[in-house]
Amino acid sequence: VQDLLKSDAELATMKVEGVTSANVEFVWSPPWALDKMTDDGKKQMRMFGFNV
Numbered sequence: 001v002q003d004l005l006k007s008d009a010e011l012a013t014m015k016v017e018g019v020t021s022a023n024v025e026f027v028w029s030p031p032w033a034l035d036k037m038t039d040d041g042k043k044q045m046r047m048f049g050f051n052v
Helices: 002-014 039-047
Strands: none
Touching: none
C-alpha cells in the first residue's frame, strides 16, 4: 500500500504546472494524532462518517 500511495502522490504532484520532479517520503516519528488535524479536516472526516 505504501508504494502505491507514494507513486500516486508523486504522479499527482507532477501534474502541477512548473513541477519537474517529486519525491515522497513517509515519516513515522513522531506518530500522527488527531490533535494534529485542523477543525476543517475533522469536519470533512465526519462528513465521510468517521468519528473524530
